[in-house]
Amino acid sequence: MATVVSAPGKVLIAGGxxxxxxxxxxxxxxxxxxxxxxxxxxxxxxxxxxxxPQFENAIWAYDVKLEGDGIRIEQVEDATGSKNRFVQTALxxxxxxxxxxxxxxxSLRWTKDWTYTSLRPMIFTLNxxxxxxxxxxxxxxxxxxxxxxxxxxxxxxGLGSSASLITSLVSALLLHFDAIxxxxxxxxxxxxxxxxxxxxxxxxxxxxxxxxxxxxxLPLEQSMEPHRLSLQTPPLTRIMLADVDSGSDTPSMVxxxxxxxxxxxxxxxxxxxxxxxxxxxxxxxxxIVNRLSQRYDEDPNRIREHSRQTDPxxxxxxxRQSPIEALxxxxxxxxxxxxxxxxxxxxxxxxxxxxxxxxxxxxxQTRLLDACCALPGVIGGGVPGAGGYDxxxxxxxxxxxxxxxxxxxASVEKLWQRWTELSVSPLLATESLERGARKELLQDVxxxxxxxxxxx
Numbered sequence: 010m011a012t013v014v015s016a017p018g019k020v021l022i023a024g025g026x027x028x029x030x031x032x033x034x035x036x037x038x039x040x041x042x043x044x045x046x047x048x049x050x051x052x053x054x055x056x057x058x059x060x061x062p063q064f065e066n067a068i069w070a071y072d073v074k075l076e077g078d079g080i081r082i083e084q085v086e087d088a089t090g091s092k093n094r095f096v097q098t099a100l101x102x103x104x105x106x107x108x109x110x111x112x113x114x115x116s117l118r119w120t121k122d123w124t125y126t127s128l129r130p131m132i133f134t135l136n137x138x139x140x141x142x143x144x145x146x147x148x149x150x151x152x153x154x155x156x157x158x159x160x161x162x163x164x165x166x167g168l169g170s171s172a173s174l175i176t177s178l179v180s181a182l183l184l185h186f187d188a189i190x191x192x193x194x195x196x197x198x199x200x201x202x203x204x205x206x207x208x209x210x211x212x213x214x215x216x217x218x219x220x221x222x223x224x225x226x227l228p229l230e231q232s233m234e235p236h237r238l239s240l241q242t243p244p245l246t247r248i249m250l251a252d253v254d255s256g257s258d259t260p261s262m263v264x265x266x267x268x269x270x271x272x273x274x275x276x277x278x279x280x281x282x283x284x285x286x287x288x289x290x291x292x293x294x295x296x297i298v299n300r301l302s303q304r305y306d307e308d309p310n311r312i313r314e315h316s317r318q319t320d321p322x323x324x325x326x327x328x329r330q331s332p333i334e335a336l337x338x339x340x341x342x343x344x345x346x347x348x349x350x351x352x353x354x355x356x357x358x359x360x361x362x363x364x365x366x367x368x369x370x371x372x373x374q375t376r377l378l379d380a381c382c383a384l385p386g387v388i389g390g391g392v393p394g395a396g397g398y399d400x401x402x403x404x405x406x407x408x409x410x411x412x413x414x415x416x417x418x419a420s421v422e423k424l425w426q427r428w429t430e431l432s433v434s435p436l437l438a439t440e441s442l443e444r445g446a447r448k449e450l451l452q453d454v455x456x457x458x459x460x461x462x463x464x465x
Contacts, residue, residue, distance in 0.1 A: 011049040013449040013457070014181035014194065016173045017441055018042035020250065021394045022402055023291040023354055025369070026266050026361065033288050036295050038248055039445065040438040044173040045457060046181040056085065059096050062460055063153060064160040069093055071100060080104050091161065095175055103179045107186035142434040143422055153460035180446045194446040241442070242404065243301035243347070244309070245316040246388065248440045249403040249421055253374070254432035257397025262367050266395075269365035279364065287357040294350040301343050311340045316408040344388060351389025351404070352382075358396060369396035373431050377401065380424060386417035398431070 017039045021028070024035020061067035070085035082101050084092060156163050183189045242248060273280040305312045355370060355378065362369030370378075370392050378390050381403055390403035403421065407414045425433040451458050 011047050011451055012181050012185040013045060013047050013451050013454065014177050014184060014446060015043040015045045015449050015454070016176040016180065016446040017443070018044065018170060018173050018438055020248065020402055020438075022248075022391060023294055025358065025393075025395050026263070026270075027284055027288060027291070029263070029267065030284075033284070034292065034295070036291060036298075038242065038440050039443075040248075040250075041441040041443075042173075042438040044170065044177045045449070045454065046174075046177040047451065047457075047461060048181045048185040057082075057100065059093075059100075061160060063155050064163060065156075065158055067160045069096055071097070073104065095171055096178070099175050099178050100182075103182040104186075107183060107188045142426065144418070144435050144437060147435065147437045152456035176446055184448060191448040194448065241298070241302055242440050243298055243344075244305040244312055245407055245409065246404055247407040248438075249405055249418070250393075250436040250438055251401050251403075251425055252434045252436055253377075253398050253400055254434065257368070257395070257399050259395045259397065259399075262369070262395050262397060265367045266361065266365050266369075269367075280361075283357060283361055283364070287354065287361075290350050290353045290357065294347065294354065297343055297346045297350060301340075301347070304340060304343065313409060315340045315344060316406045317410065317413065347404070348382075348389045351391060355391050358392070362396070368398070371398060374398065374401065377428060377431060377433065380428075381421060384417075384420050384424065387421065400436075401433075 019040060020038045022036050022038055024033060024037075027033035028035035057071045057073055059069040059071070072083045072085060074081045074083075080101065082097060082104070084097060180189075180194050184191060184194065270280050270284070275281065301312070355375075359370045359375065361367075362371075374392055374396075378392075378401055381387055381390055381401070386406040388404045388406065390401055393400055393402050405417050405421065407417065422435060425435060451461075
């Protein structure tokens with residue numbers, strides 16, 4: 010009997026680098042993309058086979074040995090896949106918990122839908138005639154299509170998909186070995202040992218949130234809930250994501266920023282003041298976003314009225330922002346605060362990049378984001394996660410009037426298509442309000458069963 014678990018993708022829209030320090034929270038948005046793991050019996054005795062059928066030569070085989078009270082996992086040299094420390098670490102930790110691995114040999118199959126991995130190669134090769142890089146083009150592509158290349162050559166977005174993949178893998182194993190119940194999938198997880206992913210796993214298990222990591226690790230029941238606040242993008246808005254066809258070496262960027270920060274550890278230094286200022290903006294953005302949601306619950310017509318003020322022929326006149334602490338502010342002022350805080354966060358991230366010598370928001374990305382944020386209906390944006398050349402995010406108004414909402418999206422897409430300094434392609438993923446990691450039925454996931462049969 011196969012066990013299928015999916016986990017959502019996520020975007021760190023504020024808190025990059027700061028979240029590596031337990032004092033600072035980050036704003037994480039859960040997305041509509043989902044990553045799937047299928048656990049099923051295998052015929053090879055004494056081994057675990059991990060297969061990611063969308064990539065060439067993506068098969069990893071592991072010998073599993075019980076040693077006293079522990080488990081040792083070694084990669085088999087004749088496997089076609091290169092070493093994968095994410096997979097091996099996940100297997101070692103999860104199976105050490107389950108311990109039910111004895112006498113149970115399983116095959117793991119790893120797949121993901123196309124809303125988070127870059128679709129650029131598929132957009133231009135799906136048909137003999139090239140398709141434009143638009144959301145409509147992406148919607149026409151069937152799920153789980155092969156990438157046609159080894160996993161090391163896949164075009165990634167830099168949005169942290171590793172954490173989502175590992176979350177689905179760990180959750181599927183724990184569920185398969187009855188170590189957890191399906192209802193607990195949203196609250197149980199292993200902490201990532203990787204600096205770039207460990208801040209992201211809570212959203213892969215949960216939903217959009219303001220999250221503060223706990224380091225050093227605490228017992229699970231102590232380390233989860235006290236450090237998380239619910240977060241939801243404001244009503245009548247949406248997140249738009251784009252893949253930028255350049256890419257960055259995220260581990261190197263993180264290492265260099267941490268080295269810079271370590272060189273100025275004292276309170277009152279430039280790096281300390283910069284991080285404190287960024288933290289205030291990050292927290293302020295989370296507060297304003299939640300206040301907009303609260304205001305919608307109290308008086309939805311005010312939000313609806315403001316969202317309709319996105320005439321494509323006119324620029325939105327954002328009201329001068331009022332202090333974040335003020336209680337009596339208009340809806341326009343709240344949106345204005347959101348816009349200003351997003352800009353202030355970008356300013357702070359650029360300052361950090363300049364001081365550390367790391368291209369957190371490179372000039373090319375700055376020019377792209379400035380152009381996007383000047384469009385009617387665009388509230389703000391930035392470079393997600395560790396930044397660099399990988400991707401951008403935008404928060405845009407989405408009025409109830411479908412024609413008006415479409416015009417906002419269309420204006421952004423048109424700018425991306427015409428942009429020449431960087432190659433920009435939209436991503437299908439938007440914010441998702443669905444629960445996080447969850448058990449699935451194989452036959453209910455469109456295209457998944459066929460993808461597995463094709464790799465058999």
